[in-house]
Each structure stands twice: as structure tokens, then as C-alpha cells.
Amino acid sequence: MLKIFYPWEYAPSVFVIDYGKIFAKGYRAVIFDIDMTLVPHGYxxxxxxxxxxxxxHATGLKTILLTNNDEERVKSFxxxxDTEYVCDAEKPNRDGYLKALEILHVSKDKAIYIGDQIFTDIYGANKVGIAxxxxxxxxxxxxxxxxIRRNLENIILKFYAxxxxxxxxxxxxxxxEGAIV
Ligand SMILES: [Mg+2]
Structure with a gap:
């Protein structure tokens, strides 16, 4: 029941990931959340x-930003x-993820999603079937x-661990560095 909320991996930060290894595993695009994933909220x-x-990009991976925030925020960011973006995505709805795949011209099994929230980012990616x-x-x-939301996330992460x-x-x-859990 909880597994729809389980990420494929739980990493300390976007900066400890070796994107060359992601490419070597067959992925061709990374879909990034912005707020609290890449920078603090609104930064x-x-x-x-x-x-x-x-x-x-140097590894060969394409990128796109997928955010529930508006276009003004993305343009400033x-x-x-040099990246594509989908704003006002209404994650965890599937539509934004599907639109991102369409813009990237990759199938769902060639993309990897990176975000900070279980109930929006990860839940949505799992529903669509994106790693x-x-x-x-x-x-x-x-x-x-x-x-409350982060407390609920912590409960799920305990089971996930x-x-x-x-x-x-x-x-x-x-x-x-290694994973958190
Ligand atoms: Mg976020």
C-alpha cells in the first residue's frame, strides 16, 4: 500500500549524484523539481x-524542470x-510528467525524476512509472x-528504510557519499 510513495532511491542531495552513472544505466533525461530540491523555496x-x-548536460543527459510554481518563477530561475521546463504542473497529477516526457522526446523508462516531496514528486512519478x-x-x-506533511513523509521513510x-x-x-537509508 505504501509502495506507491516509495522513491527508487533516497539521496542526501542533488550534488552527490554521479550523473554519468545515471546515463550509463540507460537513462537519457533528468526531470528536476526546483523548490527545496535544487534551492530553498523561492530562491x-x-x-x-x-x-x-x-x-x-556534459554526460549526455537532457534536462527539464517540472514545477507546480508559475512561469515567472521558472524564468527567473x-x-x-539552458533547460526546458513545465510550470504550473499540478503534481502529483500525471499530465505534467507526460508533457515533460513529450518535450524531452524520451519514453518513461528513459527518464529519471528528482524531487524533495513524497506526496507530490515521488507519488506522481510512481503513478506514471518514471524512476x-x-x-x-x-x-x-x-x-x-x-x-504534518513532513512528519508523514518521515513515517513512510521509516518503512521504506x-x-x-x-x-x-x-x-x-x-x-x-552513500545514501541516507
Ligand atoms: Mg519541491
């Missing part, structure tokens, strides 16, 4: 993020990033009250 892209996209990586959410400052069948389904995807 512009940092030089580190801009470099990340160059690194990803991609000032120095996915949950990353630890990025915040500007430590949140004292993390809210015990599930040998569903954890680490992508194998080794890391530069050096």
Missing part, C-alpha cells in the same frame, strides 16, 4: 546549481541555465516546526 539558482546543469530519486529537502534555515525490495533500486548512483 534563484546559485552558481553551484548552474554548474550542476552543465555537468548533467533559468536565467543562466525517481527523493532528495533531502533544501532549506535556508532549520525549520523548528516541519509540519526497512524495505530491501524497494530501497536502492537504482544501484550505485553516487559520486562518493
Amino acid at each position: 534563484d539558482a546559485t552558481p553551484e546549481v548552474e554548474k550542476l546543469f552543465e555537468t548533467v 533559468i536565467k543562466n541555465i 525517481n530519486i527523493l532528495v533531502k529537502y533544501v532549506t535556508a534555515h532549520e525549520e523548528k516546526n516541519i509540519g 526497512r524495505s530491501r525490495l524497494y530501497r536502492n533500486r537504482l544501484g550505485d548512483i553516487y559520486l562518493t
Whole structure:
């Protein structure tokens, strides 16, 4: 029952992933969430993020941003990033994911989704059948009250951590560091 919420992998951050290994596993495109995946909520892209996209593209992977945020936010974010995007995606609805695949010209088994929220990002990717990586959410400052949604995510992650069948389904995807769970 919970497995529709289980990510294929749970990574500490987008920056510890070896995108060359993702390409070597047969994937040809990465679909990124923006807020709290690449930067804190509402923040512009940092030089580190801009470099990340160059690194990803250098492996041969195509990229697209899939966000529930609006076009104004995305346009400001991609000032120095050469990538496609789908805004107002209404994740976890399937439509945004399917539109992203269409723009990328890749089938669902050749794309990998990376996001920070189980109930939108991961749930939506699993519904469509796209491999996915949950990353630890990025915040500007430590949140004292993390809210009901994050507490529910933590409960699911506890079950996920015990599930040998569903954890680490992508194998080794890391530069050096290991997975959180
Ligand atoms: Mg997010």
C-alpha cells in the first residue's frame, strides 16, 4: 500500500549524484523539481546549481524542470541555465510528467525524476512509472516546526528504510557519499 510513495532511491542531495552513472544505466533525461530540491523555496539558482546543469548536460543527459510554481518563477530561475521546463504542473497529477516526457522526446523508462516531496514528486512519478530519486529537502534555515506533511513523509521513510525490495533500486548512483537509508 505504501509502495506507491516509495522513491527508487533516497539521496542526501542533488550534488552527490554521479550523473554519468545515471546515463550509463540507460537513462537519457533528468526531470528536476526546483523548490527545496535544487534551492530553498523561492530562491534563484546559485552558481553551484548552474554548474550542476552543465555537468548533467556534459554526460549526455537532457534536462527539464517540472514545477507546480508559475512561469515567472521558472524564468527567473533559468536565467543562466539552458533547460526546458513545465510550470504550473499540478503534481502529483500525471499530465505534467507526460508533457515533460513529450518535450524531452524520451519514453518513461528513459527518464529519471528528482524531487524533495513524497506526496507530490515521488507519488506522481510512481503513478506514471518514471524512476525517481527523493532528495533531502533544501532549506535556508532549520525549520523548528516541519509540519504534518513532513512528519508523514518521515513515517513512510521509516518503512521504506526497512524495505530491501524497494530501497536502492537504482544501484550505485553516487559520486562518493552513500545514501541516507
Ligand atoms: Mg519541491
